[in-house]
Amino acid sequence: MSLHPLAVQLLTPNRYAVIFAIKGLVAMALALFVSMALQLDRPYWAMVAAIFLQIRPESGLVIEKALCLIVGSAVGGGFGILVLAFLTAYPLLALGLLTLWIGLNSAASSMVHNLNYIYAFAMAGMTAGLVVILVMADASTTNSQAVFAIAQARISEIATGAVCAMLVSQLLWPITVKEGLRVNARNVINKTLAYLTLELEPGSSHEQRHQHADEILETLVALNDDSSAAAYEGPEGSGRSRAANLLCNKVMSLLAVTQIMGRFQRNHGDLVSPAFSEVLSQMRQYFSEIAQADSYQEGYLLAHVLRRSLLERRAGFRNESAIVTRLTGTALELVSDLVVVLRAYNALESRDRTLLKTPMLETHRDPLIGLINGFRTAVIFVIGAIIWIQTSSSAALMIMIMPVVFSVMFARFSLAELTLILRRVLIGATVAIPVALIFGLGLLSRASGNFELLIMVLAGPYFFGLLALANRPTLPYGLGFCIPFTIITQPSNSMTFNAESAVNIALGLFVGLSILYWVFKLITPPDSRFMQRRLLRSTARDLTAIDNHENPENWFNGRMGERLLRLANYDQSSGSRDRYMTDLGFTGLNLGHVSIRLRKLIQDHRSPAVDLLLREWQRTLAETYLSSAKGAVNPAFRKVSARLLEAIHAQREPDQKTIIVEGMFERLALTMERTARTVAEATDQPTLPSAVPESLV
Numbered sequence: 162m163s164l165h166p167l168a169v170q171l172l173t174p175n176r177y178a179v180i181f182a183i184k185g186l187v188a189m190a191l192a193l194f195v196s197m198a199l200q201l202d203r204p205y206w207a208m209v210a211a212i213f214l215q216i217r218p219e220s221g222l223v224i225e226k227a228l229c230l231i232v233g234s235a236v237g238g239g240f241g242i243l244v245l246a247f248l249t250a251y252p253l254l255a256l257g258l259l260t261l262w263i264g265l266n267s268a269a270s271s272m273v274h275n276l277n278y279i280y281a282f283a284m285a286g287m288t289a290g291l292v293v294i295l296v297m298a299d300a301s302t303t304n305s306q307a308v309f310a311i312a313q314a315r316i317s318e319i320a321t322g323a324v325c326a327m328l329v330s331q332l333l334w335p336i337t338v339k340e341g342l343r344v345n346a347r348n349v350i351n352k353t354l355a356y357l358t359l360e361l362e363p364g365s366s367h368e369q370r371h372q373h374a375d376e377i378l379e380t381l382v383a384l385n386d387d388s389s390a391a392a393y394e395g396p397e398g399s400g401r402s403r404a405a406n407l408l409c410n411k412v413m414s415l416l417a418v419t420q421i422m423g424r425f426q427r428n429h430g431d432l433v434s435p436a437f438s439e440v441l442s443q444m445r446q447y448f449s450e451i452a453q454a455d456s457y458q459e460g461y462l463l464a465h466v467l468r469r470s471l472l473e474r475r476a477g478f479r480n481e482s483a484i485v486t487r488l489t490g491t492a493l494e495l496v497s498d499l500v501v502v503l504r505a506y507n508a509l510e511s512r513d514r515t516l517l518k519t520p521m522l523e524t525h526r527d528p529l530i531g532l533i534n535g536f537r538t539a540v541i542f543v544i545g546a547i548i549w550i551q552t553s554s555s556a557a558l559m560i561m562i563m564p565v566v567f568s569v570m571f572a573r574f575s576l577a578e579l580t581l582i583l584r585r586v587l588i589g590a591t592v593a594i595p596v597a598l599i600f601g602l603g604l605l606s607r608a609s610g611n612f613e614l615l616i617m618v619l620a621g622p623y624f625f626g627l628l629a630l631a632n633r634p635t636l637p638y639g640l641g642f643c644i645p646f647t648i649i650t651q652p653s654n655s656m657t658f659n660a661e662s663a664v665n666i667a668l669g670l671f672v673g674l675s676i677l678y679w680v681f682k683l684i685t686p687p688d689s690r691f692m693q694r695r696l697l698r699s700t701a702r703d704l705t706a707i708d709n710h711e712n713p714e715n716w717f718n719g720r721m722g723e724r725l726l727r728l729a730n731y732d733q734s735s736g737s738r739d740r741y742m743t744d745l746g747f748t749g750l751n752l753g754h755v756s757i758r759l760r761k762l763i764q765d766h767r768s769p770a771v772d773l774l775l776r777e778w779q780r781t782l783a784e785t786y787l788s789s790a791k792g793a794v795n796p797a798f799r800k801v802s803a804r805l806l807e808a809i810h811a812q813r814e815p816d817q818k819t820i821i822v823e824g825m826f827e828r829l830a831l832t833m834e835r836t837a838r839t840v841a842e843a844t845d846q847p848t849l850p851s852a853v854p855e856s857l858v
Contacts, residue, residue: 170635174628180334182627185215188329189623190616192322197612197654201321202314205651210322212643213280214330215630221338221390221398223330226277227323233284234319238312240285241292245308252297256546259293260539262286267569268535274524274573274723275386283569284319290542290562291315298555338391339398339509342405345384346506352377353412353502354452357495360423361441361448363430370423371740374747375733377416378726385409385522385722404508407519411502413718417754418495420747422488425828428835437485440474440492443467451499457507464503468496483824490821494758519715522722527695530686534572537684541568544676556665559648560673567677575734576685582637583678589629589641590674594667596622596642597649598660615652622646645670689731693742696724696731697790700749701783707756708779717753725750741843745790748836752786755825762822766812774805782829789833792841798833802826 170178192211196204210230214223240262248255263286270282292312330336356373359365388405392398426433426441433441447467454460475489545561548554567586571579604618623643630639649667686692703720710716728746756779763771778801785795806826809819 166632167629167635167638170632171625171628174631178628178631181215181218181631182624184218184329184333185212185627185630186620186623187333188215188326189619191329192325193615193652194612195325196318196321199317199321200654201318202311203318203651204653205647206315206318207322207325208647208652209644210319211326212630212640212647214323214326215627216636216640217276218330219336219338219341219387219390220330221393222277222387223327224393225390226280227327229277229281230284230323231316231320233281234288234316237285237288237290238292238316241289241296242308242312244289244293245296246305249296249308255293255297259290260542260546262289263542263565264535264539266535267538267565267572268531270569271531271534271572272524272526274382275389276570277390279570279573283566286538286569287562287566288312288315288319290565294549294558294561298558337394338387339394339401341387342384342391342401343506343509345380345387346405346408346509349377349380349384349408349412350502350506351452352380353415354448357415357419358445358448358452360419361426361445363426367740371729371743374416374743375729377412378722378729381409381412382522382723382726388521401509403519404505406521408502408505408509409522409722410519410715410718411498411505413522413722413750414498414714414754415495415502416747417718417750418491418498421491421751421755421828422495424832424835425484425488429831432482432484434481434485436474436478436481437489440471440489443470443474444492444496451503457503461500461503461507464496464500468493468500471496483820484828485824486817487821487824487828520719523719525696525699525720525724525727527692527699529695530692533684533686534568537680538565538568538572540684541565541677541680544680545673548672554665554669556662556669559666559669560676562673563644563648563670564673564677567674568681571681575730576681577734579681583674583681585635585637586641587671587674587678589626589638589643590645590671593626593642593645594649594671597646598663598667619650619652641674689734690742693728693731694790696728697742697745697749697787700724700746700753701787704749704752704756704783704786705780707753708760708776713757713760714754717750717757721746721750721753741840744839745836748789748832749786751832752782752829755829756782759822759825762818762825763809766809766819768808768812771805771808771812774801774808777801778805785833789836790840792837792844794834794837799830802830 164172174182188211189208192207193204196207201207213230214226217223217226241259244255244258244262248258266282266286270279273279273282292308292315295311296308352373356370356377359370359373384405388402388409391402391405394401422441444467447463451460451463454463471489471493475486475493478486478489481489541564542561545557545564548560549557567583571582574582600622623646626639626643626646628639629635630643645667648670649663700721703717707713707717725743725746729740729743732740732743760775763775781795781798781801785798788795803826806819806823809822813819
């Protein structure tokens with residue numbers, strides 16, 4: 162019988178987990194020691210901050226997270242002071258404004274993907290709540306000086322824990338972001354090469370291609386999120402950050418370009434000439450060899466050999482169709498992007514000053530998701546506030562604080578993931594309560610104010626909690642154990658050992674986490690199909706805005722990265738087998754790249770008439786994309802393409818570039834019609850002409 166993953170992690174930890182737990186213990190002990198030495202009011206909040214910094218212990222990420230915690234706490238403390246300065250005499254108004262602040266921070270956290278930035282918003286809400294609530298709990302004896310002192314104490318405690326954890330991360334068994342970037346970059350390149358080979362392989366299955374694409378997108382977003390933290394790791398850090406961003410951006414280009422060729426081969430095999438078939442075969446062979454290369458230099462040389470060979474083959478083409486000529490040029494663009502990807506990978510280790518600066522992949526910002534998450538967190542806070550007002554119990558304060566922090570932290574997960582995470586956090590908290598009450602407080606009653614005895618008593622429970630925290634599947638158990646254990650025991654210089662108070666705090670935490678669980682179950686985002694449609698409409702709007710950006714390829718790639726991952730995640734969570742919504746996302750990525758390449762091809766054929774028709778063509782392209790996503794064909798696209806081609810021909814005699822444009826228009830029309838048929842078949846509806854294109858608004 163196999164053991165539960167948590168039991169395996171606790172009973173047979175690996176070397177990494179043991180080192181992680183030791184570093185966490187040292188960081189928490191240092192935070193407690195410094196807090197006690199400085200006579201801070203609540204040293205246990207410094208320990209809570211140190212616990213948060215144990216999640217992702219790489220040096221650059223810890224520094225970035227520490228800065229986010231400190232900045233978030235300072236902003237939250239400042240807002241708390243502002244609320245109390247004007248509304249001390251109006252407690253209900255103060256709580257209302259605090260609810261709005263917490264909801265806004267939760268909504269804002271939904272607009273970022275980087276977990277460290279999410280912590281900043283969580284700390285801004287938590288610190289403001291602590292300042293306001295602690296003052297209101299004893300308002301009769303509080304003056305302006307005491308308000309400032311409470312805010313200063315909360316900020317100092319969080320900052321102390323963050324700085325101590327940061328120092329330990331740097332000095333004891335340091336792990337760098339650079340190492341993770343190299344591993345993720347190598348993985349994403351190998352997966353991309355495997356995906357390129359599958360796309361160009363006629364016998365590959367739809368499921369195989371999607372599995373590889375999903376893995377690439379997940380690794381790509383993880384690589385992108387970590388790239389910002391690399392800047393904190395020495396003078397070479399900013400260069401590695403730029404290299405990682407460039408690699409992510411160009412991998413998006415590879416995904417877009419290779420799908421153009423793969424879909425053409427699978428869906429229009431009658432148009433594939435023998436010469437083009439040889440091109441595809443050669444590309445598959447070289448992609449496999451590059452993936453198996455023993456070094457960067459070998460892979461880089463193979464990519465250049467492939468590029469030269471494709472140039473020679475294209476020069477030898479005779480009587481090939483416009484679409485084959487265009488796709489051969491697409492193959493050359495693909496290999497050129499692959500060369501840049503390999504150079505970016507090498508730059509993660511060796512500085513390359515010739516690489517261009519590229520923006521990070523952007524977080525997809527959906528105001529509806531932000532509104533729902535903000536409202537949900539505000540509801541959790543209001544429930545806690547009502548309980549506090551009705552009971553006047555100091556233990557009820559925890560219902561208003563920790564569930565809010567967890568609500569902000571966990572909002573980015575899907576409902577299925579969130580349910581599993583919250584269950585594990587609750588299990589961890591359930592274990593922490595008796596351990597804290599029976600073991601912790603029972604022994605700590607003899608160690609009040611004695612740092613050495615405090616650490617001796619706390620080390621055992623924390624060590625096992627940190628072991629759980631070291632492994633991603635068991636991390637929620639560790640988080641659910643360590644934080645409640647800390648808040649119940651509340652180690653400090655002058656500890657009180659009131660069993661009734663400790664039990665009330667424990668029950669308050671458990672009730673708060675239970676409320677969090679059920680509010681998340683009851684207030685959920687709309688169904689996945691609705692959210693996917695919003696993602697597709699966002700893609701269509703971006704297609705119409707391509708001309709508004711100086712570097713449209715980088716801009717569009719950045720916008721599509723997380724958007725594609727969300728589409729894939731929605732498809733996976735819905736149990737969809739056809740995955741046509743994810744296919745539509747990749748089609749949108751293809752359309753953006755085709756639009757950008759079209760502008761490069763007709764650069765010498767531009768005129769006011771061409772520009773006017775180009776804008777109409779781009780708008781019709783976006784409308785046709787949305788129509789095909791509903792299973793309808795938009796006949797207007799072929800008409801506007803013909804008018805634009807006629808206007809281009811009117812400027813100059815037809816040449817190689819205009820032949821390529823003609824092939825491009827034909828391929829796009831075929832793609833849209835095929836997409837409409839695929840969607841219609843997947844949704845069991847007839848494929849119909851679209852009388853009125855869907856609005857982009």
